[in-house]
Every structure is written in C-alpha cells, then in structure tokens.
Amino acid sequence: xxxxxxxxxxxxxxxxxxxxxxxxxxxxxxxxxxxxxxxxxxxxxxxxxxxxxxxxxxxxxxxxxxxxxxxxxxxxxxxxxxxxxxxxxxxxxxxxxxxxxxxxxxxxxxxxxxxxxxxxxxxxxxxxxxxxxxxxxxxxxxxxxxxxxxxxxxxxxxxxxxxxxxxxxxxxxxxxxxxxxxxxxxxxxxxxxxxxxxxxxxxxxxxxxxxxxxxxxxxxxxxxxxxxxxxxxxxxxxxxxxxxxxxxxxxxxxxxxxxxxxxxxxxxxxxxxxxxxxxxxxxxxxxxxxxxxxxxxxxxxxxxxxxxxxxxxxxxxxxxxxxxxxxxxxxxxxxxxxxxxxxxxxxxxxxxxxxxxxxxxxxxxxxxxxxxxxxxxxxxxxxxxxxxxxxxxxxxxxxxxxx
Numbered sequence: 001x002x003x004x005x006x007x008x009x010x011x012x013x014x015x016x017x018x019x020x021x022x023x024x025x026x027x028x029x030x031x032x033x034x035x036x037x038x039x040x041x042x043x044x045x046x047x048x049x050x051x052x053x054x055x056x057x058x059x060x061x062x063x064x065x066x067x068x069x070x071x072x073x074x075x076x077x078x079x080x081x082x083x084x085x086x087x088x089x090x091x092x093x094x095x096x097x098x099x100x101x102x103x104x105x106x107x108x109x110x111x112x113x114x115x116x117x118x119x120x121x122x123x124x125x126x127x128x129x130x131x132x133x134x135x136x137x138x139x140x141x142x143x144x145x146x147x148x149x150x151x152x153x154x155x156x157x158x159x160x161x162x163x164x165x166x167x168x169x170x171x172x173x174x175x176x177x178x179x180x181x182x183x184x185x186x187x188x189x190x191x192x193x194x195x196x197x198x199x200x201x202x203x204x205x206x207x208x209x210x211x212x213x214x215x216x217x218x219x220x221x222x223x224x225x226x227x228x229x230x231x232x233x234x235x236x237x238x239x240x241x242x243x244x245x246x247x248x249x250x251x252x253x254x255x256x257x258x259x260x261x262x263x264x265x266x267x268x269x270x271x272x273x274x275x276x277x278x279x280x281x282x283x284x285x286x287x288x289x290x291x292x293x294x295x296x297x298x299x300x301x302x303x304x305x306x307x308x309x310x311x312x313x314x315x316x317x318x319x320x321x322x323x324x325x326x327x328x329x330x331x332x333x334x335x336x337x338x339x340x341x342x343x344x345x346x347x348x349x350x351x352x353x354x355x356x357x358x359x360x361x362x363x364x365x366x367x368x369x370x371x372x373x374x375x376x377x378x379x380x381x382x383x384x385x386x387x388x389x390x391x392x393x394x395x396x397x398x399x400x401x402x403x
Contacts, residue, residue, distance in 0.1 A: 001023065001024045001029045002022060002023060002024070003021055003022065003023070005024075006024075006058070006061075008057065008061045009064050011064065011097040011098045012057065012060055012064070012094065012095075015093065015097045018096075019094070021053070024050075025049055025050035025053075025054075027045045027049045027050055027054050027209055028050050028051075028053060028054045030043075030207045030209075031051070031054040031055065031207060032054060032058050035058040035181070036058050036062075038181055039181070039204065040182045040183065040202050040203065040204035040205070041183045041205050041206075041207065042183075042184045042197045042204045042206050042207075043183070043206075043209075044188070044208040044209065045185060045209045051155075051185050052087055052090055052155070055185065056094055057094060059074050059127070059151050060091070060100055063098075063100045063126050063127075064099070064100070068099075069124060069148055070122075071124040071145050071147065072121060072125060072126070072128055072149055073149060073151065074128070074151035075127075075128055075149055075152050075176070076127065076129045076130070076153040077132055077135065077172070078129060078130070079131070079155075079156045079159040079160040079163055079165070080304060081106040081108060081284070082288070082304070082305075083156065084104045084105070084106050084130060085106070085129075088104040091127060100126045100127065101126050102125055102126065102127040102128070103117070103121075103125040103128055104128075104129045104130070105117045105120070105121075105134050106130060106131045106134050106281075107137070107281075108281030109281055109282075117138065118143060121138055121143060122144075132165040132172065136168055136172060139175050146175055146176050146177065147177060149180055150180055150181060151181050151182075152173065152182045153185070154182075154183070154184045154185065154186075155185050156186070156187065157193055157196065158186040158187055158188045158190065158193055161192050161196070166192070169196065170199065182201050182202075184200070184204075213330070213365070213366075214330055214333055214334065214337075214345070214364055215337040217342040218336060218337040218344070219343070219344045219345070220344075220366070220369075221344075221347075221368060221370075221371050222346065222347040222348070222368050222371070223347070223348055223371055223373060223380070224349050224350075224380040224381050224382070224383050225349070225377075226380075229373070229378065230320060230348050231260070231261060231264045232377070233374070234250065234261060234264075234318060234320070235264065235265065235268050235270070236374050236377075237318070237346065238265070238298070245297075245315040245316050246297060246313065247291070247294070247297065247299075247313050247315055247316070248298045248315070248316045249311075249317050250272075250301070250318045250320055251301060251319050251320060251323075251332050252302060252320040253302070253320075253323070254302065255276045255278050258275075258276050258301065258302055261320060262300045265300075270298060271296065271297065271298065272299065272300055273290065273291065273298070274299075274300050274301070275300070275305055276301060276302040276304060287299070291311060292312075300320075303328060303331075305335065306328060306331040306332045306335070311335065313341075314336045314343060315343050316343065316344045316345075317332060317333050317335055318345075318346050319346070319347040319348060322348075322349055323356070323360075324356060326356070326359045326360045326362070327363065329347075329360045329363075329364075330364065333345035349370075354384060354385050355385050358385070
C-alpha cells in the first residue's frame with residue numbers, strides 16, 4: 001500500500017516524499033486507518049516494523065485540523081530517554097513542512113534543561129515525547145495545562161511495565177482529559193498489558209502482528225562454554241575478525257558483566273565503551289554519538305539498547321549471556337542486518353542456559369549451529385539440559401524413649 005492511499009495533507013505528504021517514504025509496512029497499513037477514524041488502539045508489533053510512523057503520521061495529520069492553542073495536544077510516553085529522543089527526531093523529519101512542534105521531556109539533565117522543558121510545556125509544544133518519571137515531575141506544577149490533550153500514546157508499553165512504571169502510568173492518565181484517543185503499542189502482550197489496556201482504552205481496535213523472526217541476512221551461531229571462558233572467547237572472536245568489522249555490539253544481562261567485559265577488552269588493547277542505566281544521560285548520549293560515528297568500534301551494553309534505538313551498520317552482535325526471554329533474543333540480534341543488509345549474531349551458552357536457548361530456537365523455528373571453541377580452549381560442555389538432582393530426604397529411625 002502506498003502512503004498516498006491515506007490521503008494525508010499536502011505538507012505532510014511532501015515531507016514523506018522527500019524522506020523517501022513510499023510503501024507502508026504491515027503495521028502502518030493496519031494502524032493508520034484505525035487512528036484516522038479516531039478509535040483507541042492496542043497493537044502488538046516488534047521494533048523495526050515502522051510502528052513509530054504508524055502513530056506519528058496520523059496524529060500529525062490531525063493536528064493540522066485542530067485549532068491552534070498554546071497547549072499540549074499529544075503526549076507520547078516512552079520507557080527510556082534514548083527512545084524518547086529518537087521518536088522526537090523522527091517527528092521533526094515528518095513534520096518539517098507542517099506547523100506542528102514537538103519537544104522531548106526526560107530526566108537526567110541539568111536544571112537548565114528542566115527549565116527548557118518547562119517553557120516548552122508552558123508555550124504548548126503540540127507533541128511532547130516523555131519518560132514517565134519526568135512527566136510526573138512536571139505534572140506536579142500548575143504551568144502544565146493538560147486540558148487540550150487529545151492523544152495519548154504509550155510506546156513499548158511492555159518495557160515500561162517491566163521497568164516498574166505501571167502505577168506512574170495510571171497516575172498520569174488520571175490527570176488527562178477523559179475524552180481523548182489512546183493508543184498502546186507493545187512488542188509482547190502479557191496479562192499485565194491487557195489489564196492496563198482494559199483500564200485506559202475505550203472499545204479499542206486490536207492489531208497483532210506475528211512475532212518477527214530474525215532477518216534473513218543475519219548469520220546466527222552459538223558456542224557452548226563455561227562462564228569462565230566467555231571473556232577470552234570474546235577477545236578471540238574479535239581478534240579473528242580483525243578490522244574487517246567497524247561496529248560490534250555485545251549484550252550482557254547486568255551492569256556488572258558489562259563493566260567486566262569492557263575492562264578485559266581494554267586491557268587486551270581493544271578499545272570498547274559501555275552503555276547501561278548506571279551512566280549519566282550526557283555519558284549515554286556521547287557514547288551513542290561516538291559509536292554511530294565509528295569513533296568507538298566495540299560497544300558493550302545491557303538490554304537498554306536491544307529495543308527502539310536504531311544504529312546503522314552494526315555488523316556483529318554477541319550475546320554474552322542467553323536472554324531469559326526468547327523474544328529479547330530477536331530484539332538483540334535485530335540490531336544487525338538492518339534495512340536488508342547482512343550481519344552476524346553469536347551467542348554464548350553455559351550449561352544452565354541450554355533450556356532458555358532451546359526456547360529461542362523453538363520461537364525462531366530454527367536450529368542455530370553450535371561451533372567448536374577455538375584451539376587452545378578447554379573442552380566445552382555438552383549442549384544438553386542439565387537436570388537438577390533431587391535430593392532425597394534421609395529419614396532416620398528414632399526409637400521412642402521409654403518412660
């Protein structure tokens with residue numbers, strides 16, 4: 001389906017033409033007409049499917065018909081600062097030829113940044129893109145008039161609930177007009193998401209796209225190894241790859257692991273940087289800039305980078321640990337082979353994680369080849385589920401003492 005089918009206004013369509021947007025993705029084909037009708041919507045779609053444009057475009061189009069006022073008209077809530085900034089950048093591109101304005105609202109900055117956000121809210125940016133915590137902070141003050149809000153969008157709703165924002169979202173919605181259009185986008189649809197949708201949405205339309213399989217251009221392999229072998233295995237893989245690859249993204253499940261890997265690689269003469277929630281906002285932004293510009297070749301990160309953030313040219317993704325959620329695996333390795341390019345994904349599996357990896361293979365409907373460890377490494381464990389031995393209670397026979 002071509003974007004002209006949606007009959008957007010001339011200014012918006014001109015922006016799409018210049019940006020090279022021609023054919024709509026499946027989520028856009030299904031979501032845009034529903035949003036244009038004014039219905040609430042709950043949509044299950046993965047990152048990388050074009051879902052941001054699916055909700056931004058019809059809202060931008062509707063804003064051109066709404067009487068101008070110095071009040072916020074649309075609120076987009078995202079789980080992280082990085083995603084909020086990225087959505088804002090996309091809106092800037094789409095809205096270039098329109099009169100609509102947007103502003104990102106997130107924490108971690110200076111007092112000056114808070115004041116800038118305050119001014120944007122007072123003057124009424126048409127669309128604000130915010131994280132839950134910072135939005136609540138501004139809602140505590142009288143200068144934020146929410147009476148003109150007509151659209152509320154929750155993006156990556158499942159991730160927000162995973163991060164503990166359920167109560168914050170409920171508190172936020174209580175301070176918004178009841179008469180509004182609410183859209184919820186989520187990569188997964190667990191019971192808690194459905195519960196939230198029941199509370200916030202009115203007779204919503206529902207869209208559920210099949211869980212994305214890894215792109216065909218991703219070569220997937222795995223190594224069975226002990227935890228003690230992982231750091232040296234990373235070093236050996238990168239040494240073997242040499243300078244043929246310019247972008248390497250290594251995922252670890254904890255900040256502790258991220259720091260350990262980065263430290264070891266640095267000692268081995270491989271310059272690496274780290275990305276996780278323990279960094280200050282300025283550090284995170286600088287790290288992303290350096291990685292995108294190839295100033296940094298190796299980035300070690302937690303799952304903060306597995307969703308939403310689009311960095312082109314990542315040639316290798318290494319899963320230092322098997323993600324507990326099979327769908328997170330798809331998100332992680334989906335950072336490579338973007339836009340029909342090719343890439344490689346390597347996963348390290350320890351004996352306790354075999355069952356988790358089997359669940360992943362079941363989800364993606366593919367058996368991932370298990371490679372032998374490089375020469376010089378100790379024997380790798382077998383790829384089989386480790387069953388815990390049940391310890392039988394030893395009952396002792398006690399004789400009753402004679403009185």
